[in-house]
Amino acid sequence: xxxxxxxxxxxxxxxxxxxxxxxxxxHGIAAVTMSEIRDQSGVSLRRLYTLYPSKVDLVSxxxxxxxxxxxxxxxxxxxxxxxxxxVAIDAIFGALEEWMTETEFRGCAFINSHAEASxxxxxxxxxxxxxKESFANYLESLTSQGRALAVIxxxxxxxxxxxxxxxxxxxxxxxxxxxxxxxxxxxxxxDSGSDRGLE
Amino acid sequence: xxxxxxxxxxxxxxxxxxxxxxxxxxHGIAAVTMSEIRDQSGVSLRRLYTLYPSKVDLVSxxxxxxxxxxxxxxxxxxxxxxxxxxVAIDAIFGALEEWMTETEFRGCAFINSHAEASxxxxxxxxxxxxxKESFANYLESLTSQGRALAVIxxxxxxxxxxxxxxxxxxxxxxxxxxxxxxxxxxxxxxDSGSDRGLE
DNA sequence: CTTCTGTGAGAACACCCATTCTCACCGGAG
DNA sequence: CTCCGGTGAGAATGGGTGTTCTCACAGAAG
Numbered sequence: 001x002x003x004x005x006x007x008x009x010x011x012x013x014x015x016x017x018x019x020x021x022x023x024x025x026x027h028g029i030a031a032v033t034m035s036e037i038r039d040q041s042g043v044s045l046r047r048l049y050t051l052y053p054s055k056v057d058l059v060s061x062x063x064x065x066x067x068x069x070x071x072x073x074x075x076x077x078x079x080x081x082x083x084x085x086x087v088a089i090d091a092i093f094g095a096l097e098e099w100m101t102e103t104e105f106r107g108c109a110f111i112n113s114h115a116e117a118s119x120x121x122x123x124x125x126x127x128x129x130x131x132k133e134s135f136a137n138y139l140e141s142l143t144s145q146g147r148a149l150a151v152i153x154x155x156x157x158x159x160x161x162x163x164x165x166x167x168x169x170x171x172x173x174x175x176x177x178x179x180x181x182x183x184x185x186x187x188x189x190x191d192s193g194s195d196r197g198l199e
Numbered sequence: 200x201x202x203x204x205x206x207x208x209x210x211x212x213x214x215x216x217x218x219x220x221x222x223x224x225x226h227g228i229a230a231v232t233m234s235e236i237r238d239q240s241g242v243s244l245r246r247l248y249t250l251y252p253s254k255v256d257l258v259s260x261x262x263x264x265x266x267x268x269x270x271x272x273x274x275x276x277x278x279x280x281x282x283x284x285x286v287a288i289d290a291i292f293g294a295l296e297e298w299m300t301e302t303e304f305r306g307c308a309f310i311n312s313h314a315e316a317s318x319x320x321x322x323x324x325x326x327x328x329x330x331k332e333s334f335a336n337y338l339e340s341l342t343s344q345g346r347a348l349a350v351i352x353x354x355x356x357x358x359x360x361x362x363x364x365x366x367x368x369x370x371x372x373x374x375x376x377x378x379x380x381x382x383x384x385x386x387x388x389x390d391s392g393s394d395r396g397l398e
Numbered sequence: 399c400t401t402c403t404g405t406g407a408g409a410a411c412a413c414c415c416a417t418t419c420t421c422a423c424c425g426g427a428g
Numbered sequence: 429c430t431c432c433g434g435t436g437a438g439a440a441t442g443g444g445t446g447t448t449c450t451c452a453c454a455g456a457a458g
Binding site for chain 1: 306
Binding site: 033034035045046049054055 | 418419
């Protein structure tokens with residue numbers, strides 16, 4: 001039971017999950033075969049099935065893994081911007097835009113998976129709900145109006161996947177600014193928020 | 200070539216399309232087999248394939264049909280509310296809420312289809328884009344900020360499909376009101392020009 | 399009546415895929 | 429050295445699916 005043993009046991013696991021993540025995200029769950037995952041990962045079918053007893057288990061592992069990595073990456077980007085002096089809305093939408101302009105961007109893995117309706121097990125639906133719930137909570141910790149902001153962001157993600165351009169995210173940012181500005185107005189006039197170019 | 204002949208030629212076509220529409224929307228495209236469409240419609244496989252040479256053609260016909268029927272239904276609901284004196288935002292979100300609370304609601308057929316990525320032909324992607332484009336144009340004819348509103352609405356649809364409750368649509372309406380309120384502020388009071396539907 | 403066209407019912411075909419199995423092989427244990 | 433558990437490569441299995449084909453039949457035309 002040395003540390004090396006643990007590494008040994010996990011051998012190929014990370015390669016398999018990485019390949020699965022790449023393929024599932026790019027092509028959708030149903031369109032990817034176990035053989036393709038073997039080809040891309042170099043992990044044999046036999047080992048694949050000892051690591052994940054069925055494709056369902058692999059999908060499940062992918063969704064959990066995706067939740068972790070995506071959340072980490074997004075929060076990291078947001079926090080970087082916050083430390084650069086960005087206000088919350090700018091940090092959030094800057095991070096989103098950065099993600100959406102990646103060449104591999106194909107929308108939200110969880111929304112996409114949810115659309116493959118009948119093939120999903122209840123287990124998967126639960127992970128999807130939890131991811132969206134977690135994301136909304138995070139936005140809520142950054143701004144008031146977090147739930148409404150989450151709706152806007154999901155709309156932007158979906159439209160960015162359908163139309164390839166940058167318009168959806170700009171419209172979303174515009175809506176988000178109106179949303180938070182309205183609250184700011186209510187919250188006392190305070191200083192005169194000179195509307196920066198909302199572009 | 201009497202009118203009866205035309206009817207004869209179309210015999211079963213409507214039944215086939217109705218069944219396909221129901222099944223595709225409920226279960227997703229890939230999950231529905233031609234045999235299931237035959238069983239539910241009563242149209243034999245042979246006739247099915249003379250009407251639609253391949254499943255791809257049937258999917259294509261469904262998307263076009265869905266665009267028509269959904270758009271008609273939505274506009275009808277909106278116009279009813281407008282005539283009842285609702286302001287544009289209330290008419291739009293009232294119509295949406297009515298749709299989303301139907302028991303068969305499973306999100307937007309176009310967003311869902313788009314998520315089944317690799318199985319879609321370019322033809323289908325184009326229909327999906329056109330539908331969203333058309334919808335945004337319609338919102339734009341009803342309110343200023345139509346594009347941003349379209350983003351919010353898509354977010355609400357997606358979240359309503361994931362979470363079953365009414366919260367997403369309420370958050371969306373809240374955001375939409377903030378959006379138009381902000382513009383109204385800028386535009387001074389002014390009167391509301393009632394745009395007739397275009398197209 | 400016969401002939402021809404088009405149909406329904408369903409078998410047949412030609413794939414594809416998740417999952418399992420075979421078998422030769424390799425490294426460690428005794 | 430032999431023995432053995434676990435492995436990779438890939439074939440086999442069992443089931444499913446889009447599409448086509450067979451065949452018997454119904455009805456219009458001659």
